[in-house]
Amino acid sequence: MNVCILGIPHDANSSHMRGAAEAPPLIRKELFSDAYSPWTESGIQLTRDRLIERGDIAFGEGDDWDTIEAHVSAAIDDGSPLISLGGDHAIAHPILRAMHRRYPNITIVHVDAHADIYDAYQGNRRSHASPFARIMEEELASRLIQIGLRTINDHHRDQFARFGVEAIEARHWHDGYPLELSGPVYISVDMDGLDPAFAPGVSHREPGGLSTRTVINLIQSIDQPIVGADVVEYNPLCDLGNLTATVAAKLVKELAGMMIVNAEATSLTFRLP
């Protein structure tokens, strides 16, 4: 079992400031740096041959959403799990369109300071504040579990009720929180789900967030097949000494490790009939 890595350098739907599109090469640089161990905490040696490099999407021709969906579909076509490097969070919508086609009953575990479930934000239905509204409208996930939230407003609460979202605020999250997952899991990590003390390189710093350790513990607690993940909203323009790139690379590493561990444990291949 190998894991695909795809860069999606797209930040045109960011509401406050751009910059997240610059992230993929910087995360890769840390991921493959000789300064760090290639071993995951879960016991997998993440040599380069275990990470299938799918490059960065070059945007320009055609609709960006269709382009993202096509690249993701191609990456997961052989049953490989995929980690997408954002880009802003808007890209989760076309990614999930592709994921849903292959895995119809996916559960999304979403780490974020924000619910990203506005019906529209600043008039933009593709806003990075809105992808989970589109995902739930199109029924691309069976469950949406949001973890680490600390900016909930009344509109979000209406959306949670409308879509049956399981929203767990940062103040209520703890190691060992029972998620009772079953079936394929997709993990979407907005770097601002972490506290800015750990990940300052984000466009919207929201104090009171999760520690790096807490997010890794969450990833390692998932005992179901992890078929896809994204690490989004790292904004190098806001970073301090590449700290957030290093944290993002660490999360990518632990995500890849658990993708391999769980796939080998369950011996599921997810090949279509």
Ligand SMILES: [Mn+2]
């Ligand atoms: Mn966010």
